[in-house]
Amino acid sequence: MSTKARVIIVGAGLAGMAAARSLTEHDVKVRIIDENPHPGGQLLRTIPAASRSTGLTREGPKRRGLALLSRLKSRRVEIHSQTQVVGSDGAGRVWVDSPRAPLQELSADRILLASGARETFLPFPGWTLPGVLSTGGAQLLIKGSGVLPAPEMVIAGSGPLPLALAREVLKYKGRITALLDESRLVDSLELLKLLPRQLPRLLQGIRLQGRLLRAGVLTRHQSRIIEARGDEQLAECTMAGLDSSGAPVPGSERTLRTPGLAVGCGLVPNIELGREMGCRAGYNQNKGGWVLLVSESQETSISGIYAAGEPTGIAGGNKALLEGEIAGLAIASSLKGRLSRKDRRRLARLRKRLKQELDFGAFLCRLARIPAAGYASIPKETIICRCEQIRLAEILESIHLGFSTMASVKKATRCGMGRCQGRTCAPILQEILMTHPDAASNGPAPLSVRSPVKPVALESLLEPKEGVR
Numbered sequence: 001m002s003t004k005a006r007v008i009i010v011g012a013g014l015a016g017m018a019a020a021r022s023l024t025e026h027d028v029k030v031r032i033i034d035e036n037p038h039p040g041g042q043l044l045r046t047i048p049a050a051s052r053s054t055g056l057t058r059e060g061p062k063r064r065g066l067a068l069l070s071r072l073k074s075r076r077v078e079i080h081s082q083t084q085v086v087g088s089d090g091a092g093r094v095w096v097d098s099p100r101a102p103l104q105e106l107s108a109d110r111i112l113l114a115s116g117a118r119e120t121f122l123p124f125p126g127w128t129l130p131g132v133l134s135t136g137g138a139q140l141l142i143k144g145s146g147v148l149p150a151p152e153m154v155i156a157g158s159g160p161l162p163l164a165l166a167r168e169v170l171k172y173k174g175r176i177t178a179l180l181d182e183s184r185l186v187d188s189l190e191l192l193k194l195l196p197r198q199l200p201r202l203l204q205g206i207r208l209q210g211r212l213l214r215a216g217v218l219t220r221h222q223s224r225i226i227e228a229r230g231d232e233q234l235a236e237c238t239m240a241g242l243d244s245s246g247a248p249v250p251g252s253e254r255t256l257r258t259p260g261l262a263v264g265c266g267l268v269p270n271i272e273l274g275r276e277m278g279c280r281a282g283y284n285q286n287k288g289g290w291v292l293l294v295s296e297s298q299e300t301s302i303s304g305i306y307a308a309g310e311p312t313g314i315a316g317g318n319k320a321l322l323e324g325e326i327a328g329l330a331i332a333s334s335l336k337g338r339l340s341r342k343d344r345r346r347l348a349r350l351r352k353r354l355k356q357e358l359d360f361g362a363f364l365c366r367l368a369r370i371p372a373a374g375y376a377s378i379p380k381e382t383i384i385c386r387c388e389q390i391r392l393a394e395i396l397e398s399i400h401l402g403f404s405t406m407a408s409v410k411k412a413t414r415c416g417m418g419r420c421q422g423r424t425c426a427p428i429l430q431e432i433l434m435t436h437p438d439a440a441s442n443g444p445a446p447l448s449v450r451s452p453v454k455p456v457a458l459e460s461l462l463e464p465k466e467g468v469r
């Protein structure tokens with residue numbers, strides 16, 4: 001890391017790679033930083049090495065991601081894997097941490113934030129038991145190592161990830177005891193409104209449902225896991241049907257014996273780094289909650305800092321690819337002067353397609369969204385903050401005492417003060433506050449962010465290395 005790159009891209013996922021391609025096409029020097037061991041982001045990180053090199057995958061964004069990967073290698077983009085960006089000065093300098101070196105300072109003329117998203121959850125008693133996983137975590141385990149979390153599984157939640165996991169479980173010859181979906185069947189049919197553009201996705205969904213049916217798995221809509229039990233390890237869980245408001249129907253409970261349970265309720269954008277840099281964020285339920293606000297060039301409210309992919313809104317791989325390409329072209333234009341006519345036409349085409357993907361994203365977010373009654377029916381003994389073991393009862397007590405904002409509840413209870421820095425519990429706490437009669441009037445307000453935005457070993461902080469430009 002000896003020279004100053006013109007552009008630093010945080011995240012080697014679809015958005016980051018698409019941006020890097022546009023930039024290298026314009027001879028802009030790019031450095032990509034990613035905390036994962038391999039580039040490719042969430043979608044490609046578990047694709048086996050053989051398919052990475054031969055492109056053995058038929059799915060659109062994955063196929064295009066693999067093509068980008070091999071192109072990046074041939075263009076010799078500087079990729080720093082297993083390196084996390086933990087902070088910045090908001091003016092072109094970032095601090096990076098890797099197991100190989102103490103904290104380093106890197107600078108660039110432009111920064112692109114393409115840091116993806118993470119899963120969110122509706123907590124229930126027992127969700128912290130060994131044997132209960134996130135749908136994304138279970139997918140990682142299966143795709144990365146070919147190992148099933150358990151030979152038999154209950155899969156539950158909302159949005160597309162439970163279905164995606166069910167497909168993997170069947171592929172690896174696992175059994176699915178039950179597949180539960182929070183939404184109503186009729187909600188999925190909303191995809192029909194987005195035809196003909198979304199026809200491939202509709203067909204993909206129909207094919208997958210057919211495969212599940214052939215394996216004897218019927219998706220139960222308007223259903224939720226409300227409790228998991230076991231001494232040291234998950235042994236059984238309780239499912240319940242939901243009424244039209246999303247609250248469990250008394251008397252509908254059923255016990256399912258299972259050694260494995262995977263749950264997930266959609267995704268929330270990773271915007272902490274952008275907020276730490278001072279970029280303006282906005283709350284939009286149709287985009288997955290808090291997102292970084294960007295111009296049509298993908299530039300944030302801070303000049304020279306751009307964002308693409310999930311941090312600007314949850315909408316899937318195609319949207320990430322489009323925004324990455326747009327950001328790359330816009331950054332190249334800002335560094336090199338005007339774009340050619342050909343590139344300007346290309347930008348116009350990309351923006352038109354982006355609009356269609358944003359409509360699909362809004363559909364995905366509506367499908368994944370848990371209604372207020374879901375949060376209102378969490379039992380009081382449920383742990384909300386896993387790191388600090390803070391239960392809902394303590395949060396409700398603090399609201400009763402007048403601590404009704406995210407920041408004040410955090411200070412009063414330590415919810416969100418643990419190792420994950422609120423990455424898991426903050427979106428849940430926000431929904432609890434937004435649905436509580438004594439706190440809802442405050443509206444959504446995220447927790448404040450300070451660097452380091454990711455956990456850093458003390459030794460990295462004690463031994464700062466000379467600045468690298």
Ligand SMILES: Cc1cc2nc3c(=O)[nH]c(=O)nc-3n(C[C@H](O)[C@H](O)[C@H](O)COP(=O)(O)OP(=O)(O)OC[C@H]3O[C@@H](n4cnc5c(N)ncnc54)[C@H](O)[C@@H]3O)c2cc1C
Nearest residue numbers: 011013014015035041042084085116136309310316317320
């Ligand atoms: C758990 C999970 C499972 C998913 N499963 C599926 C699926 O099965 N099918 C599907 O179609 N879509 C799935 N998605 C959605 C899909 O991953 C996205 O649509 C797509 O990957 C978005 O691309 P992106 O470039 O915006 O983000 P990503 O591909 O997630 O790339 C973001 C990258 O940024 C890196 N990063 C983040 N913060 C930092 C930092 N501070 N420093 C350094 N690096 C950082 C991450 O390591 C990551 O590699 C899943 C998403 C998640 C979160």
